[in-house]
Amino acid sequence: MNYYVNENIRRTERVFPMQGRMDYLRYDMNENPEGLPKAFVDSVLSEITPEFLAVYPEPDRFVRKYADFIGAKPENIMTANGSDMAIRYILETFGEPGKDVVTVTPSFEMYRINCSLLGLRHVPVPYNEDLTISVGRILEAITADTRVVVLLNPNNPIGNVYTEEELRMILEKTRETGSIVLIDEAYHYFWPETFLPYALSSENVIVLRTFSKLFSLAALRLGIVIANPQLIHYVKNGRLSFDVNSMALLFAERILDHPEMVSELQRTEQEGKDWILRELRTRGYECRDCRGNFIFVRPKAEASLVVQRLEDEEKLLVHGYGHPYLKDFIRVSVGSEHAMEIFLEAFLRTDRIS
Numbered sequence: 351m352n353y354y355v356n357e358n359i360r361r362t363e364r365v366f367p368m369q370g371r372m373d374y375l376r377y378d379m380n381e382n383p384e385g386l387p388k389a390f391v392d393s394v395l396s397e398i399t400p401e402f403l404a405v406y407p408e409p410d411r412f413v414r415k416y417a418d419f420i421g422a423k424p425e426n427i428m429t430a431n432g433s434d435m436a437i438r439y440i441l442e443t444f445g446e447p448g449k450d451v452v453t454v455t456p457s458f459e460m461y462r463i464n465c466s467l468l469g470l471r472h473v474p475v476p477y478n479e480d481l482t483i484s485v486g487r488i489l490e491a492i493t494a495d496t497r498v499v500v501l502l503n504p505n506n507p508i509g510n511v512y513t514e515e516e517l518r519m520i521l522e523k524t525r526e527t528g529s530i531v532l533i534d535e536a537y538h539y540f541w542p543e544t545f546l547p548y549a550l551s552s553e554n555v556i557v558l559r560t561f562s563k564l565f566s567l568a569a570l571r572l573g574i575v576i577a578n579p580q581l582i583h584y585v586k587n588g589r590l591s592f593d594v595n596s597m598a599l600l601f602a603e604r605i606l607d608h609p610e611m612v613s614e615l616q617r618t619e620q621e622g623k624d625w626i627l628r629e630l631r632t633r634g635y636e637c638r639d640c641r642g643n644f645i646f647v648r649p650k651a652e653a654s655l656v657v658q659r660l661e662d663e664e665k666l667l668v669h670g671y672g673h674p675y676l677k678d679f680i681r682v683s684v685g686s687e688h689a690m691e692i693f694l695e696a697f698l699r700t701d702r703i704s
């Protein structure tokens with residue numbers, strides 16, 4: 351039959367995440383391998399009534415609480431179904447078909463995929479050969495055709511970060527070109543420096559946060575867009591009516607009610623990361639900048655073999671790469687010291703040359 355299919359959607363190739371991951375030890379998607387304390391989860395679940403489930407979600411109360419939490423105003427904030435959906439909204443709102451979106455690549459691939467789906471021109475800025483990012487290359491890529499510049503801070507899968515000086519140079523250029531600067535701070539809580547003040551005070555800066563990483567709610571899908579009220583207004587105009595569910599909003603509110611639990615999560619993950627980096631470095635492993643809740647490490651055996659052995663022999667998932675710059679490394683989510691001990695034992699058994 352001769353029906354119409356949107357050309358951008360038809361030609362975009364997708365690889366969807368693996369299913370059945372609950373049967374594995376999961377260190378492949380930068381989730382918290384262990385999740386929130388069980389007692390906390392039970393206590394939030396006990397608040398859920400049939401009526402609660404029957405009512406359409408209302409994000410405003412959470413938005414007010416979150417605004418207080420980060421020192422912003424509710425008009426600076428919008429919720430979305432994970433930062434995944436926020437990225438789509440932002441590119442739909444500020445991307446122009448045929449014009450440029452500049453991102454350091456390879457990186458979190460939904461930027462490239464959304465560009466393809468929306469008919470935006472993805473302009474990849476490659477890493478230097480030593481996997482550092484050169485801001486000069488980003489500046490060169492920004493032109494009058496640039497509608498959006500995406501910076502991941504910290505970056506994924508290599509945990510590079512940008513200095514304030516570098517951001518200022520990018521802002522100066524984008525003020526001339528009239529481009530939006532989207533700063534993805536998914537890994538903010540593992541790297542305390544933030545560009546949030548720029549989102550609150552600039553005309554063209556958006557900061558993106560998520561509840562999937564430190565806050566351990568990847569299943570519930572909650573992403574946060576932070577920007578000046580005018581930008582938030584535009585993004586909101588394009589949103590679906592009820593894209594964030596009530597369970598996500600309730601869990602997120604209760605997390606904000608328990609700052610001591612947030613500090614404890616941070617402490618536990620930091621301890622786990624310090625421990626695993628120390629253990630790996632003593633054993634002669636090269637570990638790259640690790641500013642997120644993941645480490646980027648070079649096995650002694652071929653990385654793709656180690657990924658496969660971990661999966662087959664240890665029922666443990668880590669992230670491997672096909673890209674020539676990244677193919678020798680694996681990315682491993684960080685959790686508690688206990689979670690990292692489990693990983694290390696399995697890793698040392700599988701990182702063999704024979």
Ligand code: PMP
Nearest residue numbers: 432433434458506536560562573
């Ligand atoms: N941004 C970055 C940099 C990420 O690494 C991820 C997930 N790994 C996301 C956004 C998406 O997060 P979520 O949709 O769960 O909020």
